[in-house]
Amino acid sequence: MRPKFSAIWTYFSEVDADTVRCKICDQTYSRKGRGTSGLRSYLKSRHEVEYAEYEQKNTALKKAAVDKRKLSEETPLQQAKRQVTLQEALQRHQYWDTSHEKSCELDNLICEMLAFQDLPFNFVEGIGFRRLIHAVQPKYNLRGRQSYTSHLCNYIYPKLRNKVKNLIKDLQYLSFTADIWTEPGAGVSLLSFTIHGINNDFQRVSLFLKCVPLEERHTGDVIAQKLDEIREEWKIPRQKIHIMVRDGGSNMKRAARVSQINDIDCNIHQLQLCIRAALAIGEYISSLLAKCKQIATHFNHSIIAQSELKGFQERLGLPLLSVIQDCPTRWNSMFNMIQRLIEIKDAIVLYTSQHTNLPQFTPNDWLQLESCATILKPFEEATKTMSGSEAFIRDPSNPCLDLHIAESIETEYK
Known part of the structure; x- marks a missing residue:
């Protein structure tokens, strides 16, 4: 032969x-x-x-x-x-070949670090990271981002994908959450797909499977098509899905009906809608919150204002805290804004007294804000409890899923 x-x-x-x-x-x-x-x-x-x-x-x-x-x-x-110089020749001789066992191990660990820590690929080109690797292991030939991108997509991803598929197979039933959000930096809308279930060892499993761009209108039919494509890609039969947790959008409701999947409102989302609806009922509270938003926007748009407020805090012996701005899509942000204004109340009063273009708070206004914060505090605690990653885990010694996957991948490499 x-x-x-x-x-x-x-x-x-x-x-x-x-x-x-x-x-x-x-x-x-x-x-x-x-x-x-x-x-x-x-x-x-x-x-x-x-x-x-x-x-x-x-x-x-x-x-x-x-x-x-x-x-x-x-x-x-x-x-x-x-012909290279003697120093370059010696330096090349010191580097491991790319097929060296330790070099391959470091390739895998660096790619895992990028994936698990959600780091950008250009992280490996940073001077701090390169100096660290050279000091820890001078024989390792640190390469560019394209090399690690290729290694992660072509070698590590198939292993991780197979591991995730096996985890999905162990789930007799699963539920999933889907949400649409916008990435301001890229100017694109994204649809996320995360599954949840309990395996045979009665351990909770949560896996973020896919995030796809939505270039069309966010209609229920388009969303349903994307959800079905993700489900088929990961070979998840429809009868295995217990329920879909979604927000109150009509397009998400229609997507569930078109895909013939049982759906339910997100408890926390409904709770936040109730809070905002209750705050909008009273005219006095609405006008008071509008004052808070105006002041928060003022400080978030002016570095000079932030510096001047910091000066007042130093003179009054208050902690150096910045003003928090309310964001309609960020849970508890209204409570956080009110609570922060109360914490630096004296500095805010001094600042607004010297800037007559800003709304002025009366003593009764501060009393009402404190009452409002007292009422909202339990809802803030309930939101954190229900949205926590271990909200329904009663055994604190239960290992987290990321560590379980990492250890499994490491075993497969060995």
Whole structure:
């Protein structure tokens, strides 16, 4: 038999001239034409993770072959011109090869760090991170963001995806939450999809599966189509879904009906709607809250105002706290704004007395704000309790899911 140079032969052994055997599943495969394209197709369709590893190895072999060919084609004069200095040669010799065991381990750990900590890919190009890696392990050849992006998407993601699929299979029933939100920086609307369930060990499982852009109008039919696509992508049968938790938007309600999924309102969202509706009933409270919003907006739009307020706080011996602005889509922000104004009340009174263009608070106004904060405090505590990641976990020793997945991935690498 002729020697095999392709990386595909890592996963196959030649039985005879026309037949090969897969080393992974031990199945024989007819190799017509004696080419390797059929072997690649077989590996891609049957063994997704191993195919990603093959792609990585094949790319490295092709690059090495190109470099070798370029070197052989160079004239002696060109070779002399490209000779590196002694210091560069010694430095290159000190670096591990990309296929070195420790180098591969650090590649995986860096990519996991980017994924688990939700860091941008250009983090690996920061001077602080590069100095740290060089000091900890000088032999590691730290590469650019494109290299880690490719490694994360082509090698780590398939492993993590298979792990998540296995976790989903362990759930007899699951519920999911879906929400639409806008990313101000990118100017795009996104639909998120998160599943929740209890496995056979009676441990709660929460997995954020997908976040897709919504380029069309946010109609119920469009949302239903996106939800069905995500469900089919992760092979989640409709009969396995217990319920969909959503906000009170009519488009989300219609999406649930179109997808034929039982749905229910989010308790916390309904609670926040009740709070805002109650605050809007009284004319006096509404006007008082409008004053608070005007003052908060003033400080959030002026660095000079913030500096002057800080000066008043220092002279009065108050803690240096900034004003919090109310945001309609951020839960408890109304309570947080009122509570913060009360905490720095004396500094606010001094500042507004010198800026007559701002609304002035009377002593009765402050009493009403304190009463309002007292009423809203239990709702703020209830919102935090129900929206916490361990809201329904009674055993504090229960390991978190992220750690469970990380340990599983680490076991698979080893």
